[in-house]
Amino acid sequence: MSDESARRGATPSAEAITSYLASSGLKPRVEQAEVLARWAELVGPQIAQVTTPESITPDGLLRVQVATAQWANELHLMTPTILARINAGKQGRINGIRWLAGSSGGAAADSQQRQVSWRKNR
Numbered sequence: 001m002s003d004e005s006a007r008r009g010a011t012p013s014a015e016a017i018t019s020y021l022a023s024s025g026l027k028p029r030v031e032q033a034e035v036l037a038r039w040a041e042l043v044g045p046q047i048a049q050v051t052t053p054e055s056i057t058p059d060g061l062l063r064v065q066v067a068t069a070q071w072a073n074e075l076h077l078m079t080p081t082i083l084a085r086i087n088a089g090k091q092g093r094i095n096g097i098r099w100l101a102g103s104s105g106g107a108a109a110d111s112q113q114r115q116v117s118w119r120k121n122r
Helices: 003-008 013-024 027-038 037-042 045-050 069-087 107-112
Strands: 050-055 061-065 098-099 114-119
Touching: 003 114, 027 037, 027 050, 037 045, 037 050, 037 069, 045 050, 045 069, 061 069
Parallel strands: 061 098
Antiparallel strands: 050 061, 098 114
16 A cells, blocks of 8 residues: 555545546446336336346446236337436436337246337437
8 A cells, every 4th residue: 555545544445446437438337227127217107017137238228027018009109208307417328228029037038028129320
């Protein structure tokens, strides 16, 4: 430990983690992951009841499982509004949403899944 760091004292954990995330380039991915944890709060109870966020690609594509194709179509139309809510104050955190209609119950369900996708600027 250098003399200067001994004089400053220990770095608070939150500050050290924030600094590490910024310097490692992981901060954007952590902010993206926050969307999964806060999904119900971000989209509201009605949408949260019929959806399950599954994953986010590094370039910001959010994959969301939807109960039915009808809901997937409705949510596809609402995507710009939902993206605005998700990204409020965090520009570009999520760039697009792929709505996956049907249950996620294995290979049979996967082969019958209907994908509805919307991407900003595409």
